[in-house]
Amino acid sequence: MTSGPAEVFDLGYKGYAGERTGRWARRGAIWRDGIRISLGLGRGTGAKIAPWLLLALALVPMLVLVVIAAFVGPAESSDDFELPSYVEYYEWAIVPLGLFAAVVAPLSICPDRRDRVLSLYAARPITPLDYVGARFAAFLTVMLAAGVLPEAVLFTWNVLDAKHPETFLTDHWNVVPRAVASGVLLAVVLTALALLVASFATRRAYASVGMLAVIFVGSAIGGIADESFSGGVANAFTLASLDEALTDAVNWIFGEAGDGPLPGYVSLLWLVGLTVVLAAWLVRRTNRLVRG
Numbered sequence: 025m026t027s028g029p030a031e032v033f034d035l036g037y038k039g040y041a042g043e044r045t046g047r048w049a050r051r052g053a054i055w056r057d058g059i060r061i062s063l064g065l066g067r068g069t070g071a072k073i074a075p076w077l078l079l080a081l082a083l084v085p086m087l088v089l090v091v092i093a094a095f096v097g098p099a100e101s102s103d104d105f106e107l108p109s110y111v112e113y114y115e116w117a118i119v120p121l122g123l124f125a126a127v128v129a130p131l132s133i134c135p136d137r138r139d140r141v142l143s144l145y146a147a148r149p150i151t152p153l154d155y156v157g158a159r160f161a162a163f164l165t166v167m168l169a170a171g172v173l174p175e176a177v178l179f180t181w182n183v184l185d186a187k188h189p190e191t192f193l194t195d196h197w198n199v200v201p202r203a204v205a206s207g208v209l210l211a212v213v214l215t216a217l218a219l220l221v222a223s224f225a226t227r228r229a230y231a232s233v234g235m236l237a238v239i240f241v242g243s244a245i246g247g248i249a250d251e252s253f254s255g256g257v258a259n260a261f262t263l264a265s266l267d268e269a270l271t272d273a274v275n276w277i278f279g280e281a282g283d284g285p286l287p288g289y290v291s292l293l294w295l296v297g298l299t300v301v302l303a304a305w306l307v308r309r310t311n312r313l314v315r316g
Contacts, residue, residue: 050150051158058162061131075128079170081120086113086174090181107182110175110199114206114274117171118267122214122239125167129218130231132159138226142314156310160219160303167211175203206274213270213295216302223309242266250285259285263294270295 059065064072086108093107108116136142145155179199186192218235225231246265249258263269268284269291275281276288284291 047149047154051154054145054150054155054158055162055165058132058159059165062128062163062166075124078120078124078127082117082124082170083174085116086177090177093181093185107178110178110203110206111275111278111280113174113178114171114210115271117174118210118270121167121171121210122267124170125163125214125218126232126235126239127228129163129215129235130222130225130228132163133219133222134226134228134231137223137313142310145314152310152314153307155314156219156307160215160306163219164211164215167215168207171207171210172204175207179203202278206277209273209277209292209295210270213266213299216299216306217266220302220306220309223306223313239266243268262286263291 062075064075089107136145142155179196182196183189183192217238218231221235221238222228222231225234242264243266246262246268249261249264250268253261262284263286272282272284272286272288272291273295276292282288282291
């Protein structure tokens with residue numbers, strides 16, 4: 025029995041000849057993807073409704089107030105309308121930013137957990153810390169922009185509306201670092217909490233409910249401790265109220281007195297320590313999820 029002549033087929037396989045990117049490029053790709061996820065970019069209209077609606081609740085009111093102020097006239101000549109202070113804006117912004125973190129942040133982690141793709145990230149030269157750090161940075165970027173932009177609009181309007189803008193800038197330059205510091209504080213705390221809660225769920229709805237439950241339960245504990253008890257221990261329990269702690273810390277950053285029983289710097293230190301613990305816990309959770 026004889027066999028026919030052998031044939032060689034050129035299937036066109038070629039080695040990779042493109043650019044070989046480094047570790048930071050891979051981190052950047054995850055960061056950009058996280059921003060797109062947070063804003064619903066590249067997805068259907070329904071995926072954009074929740075993030076953009078909640079962002080609008082944080083951004084649009086300040087724009088509307090500035091437009092009204094422009095039509096009403098200078099603040100000195102009007103007793104009926106006054107723009108909110110920088111602190112008052114942040115007291116308001118805690119609500120929509122908290123909702124945004126609860127509803128949108130889980131999209132950064134929950135789908136990856138549900139689809140079991142975390143191990144695929146680890147198959148590349150990407151460590152769990154790279155993954156969670158890039159996801160954290162992506163959502164933090166969106167949160168920080170949402171928190172600081174309205175303050176920038178308010179500050180810009182105050183400069184333009186002043187009789188002597190140069191003098192106003194000289195006298196109020198310290199508003200800028202204070203506003204940025206306050207925005208960073210809100211964004212970092214809410215991002216760390218939201219992503220940690222999301223790491224325990226595979227469904228966004230469960231993560232959102234869990235995040236809101238943590239906030240509401242903490243607020244209830246803090247409110248009960250403030251209204252029904254007194255003393256050092258009761259004052260310490262008031263820190264469980266995240267919104268009140270954030271408000272007191274922002275007041276302290278701007279040099280104003282807060283409403284809480286503890287000094288504002290205590291709330292600030294508590295929030296910084298809490299964020300460190302939450303971030304470390306999130307890294308540990310991600311390590312466990314990737315490996316197992």
